[in-house]
Amino acid sequence: MEFAIKAQVVVSIVFYVFGIGGVLVAFISLWVNRRNQREANARRAYLDYARLGIEYPDFAFPPRMNIDLNMQTVNGSKQDFERYEWFVSITLATVRFFLELVSETSMWRQMMILQLAYHWEHLDRFRNEKEYLKRWAMEMNAELDEAIALGRRLYPRQQRT
Numbered sequence: 001m002e003f004a005i006k007a008q009v010v011v012s013i014v015f016y017v018f019g020i021g022g023v024l025v026a027f028i029s030l031w032v033n034r035r036n037q038r039e040a041n042a043r044r045a046y047l048d049y050a051r052l053g054i055e056y057p058d059f060a061f062p063p064r065m066n067i068d069l070n071m072q073t074v075n076g077s078k079q080d081f082e083r084y085e086w087f088v089s090i091t092l093a094t095v096r097f098f099l100e101l102v103s104e105t106s107m108w109r110q111m112m113i114l115q116l117a118y119h120w121e122h123l124d125r126f127r128n129e130k131e132y133l134k135r136w137a138m139e140m141n142a143e144l145d146e147a148i149a150l151g152r153r154l155y156p157r158q159q160r161t
Helices: 002-055 078-099 108-116 122-127 131-154
Strands: none
Touching: 002 078, 002 108, 078 108, 078 122, 078 131, 108 122, 108 131, 122 131
């Protein structure tokens, strides 16, 4: 009888240990799956953004454009300037998405700041003027400061016509 009670206690303990182990394995699996899904989403977002940059290389790298910030034209076109602003908005959304996913020291964060730095003149000029940039500045003020400073250093202000 005593053996049966001891065996029952041992079986109960083993059952609980396996139950706890199963719960731990489930939590670890969920965590790994979530991390993998976030990485896949980040890669997909970056590839989509890169495709957009290939399709509109001047918008992706505005120092090559003939942009007049005062007249708000690109190559004399107000419509192209508006299209450029939509590109900047997409850039900001992509950057925000990445900033939610990556650490402060991540290479991806640095890449996203560089993407903003390409647009530093536009961001600097209209950040406190245009409503869409005011709203983005509420979300990413420090990153915009960093990108503008980097852009000034890497891509000094060009004389625009």
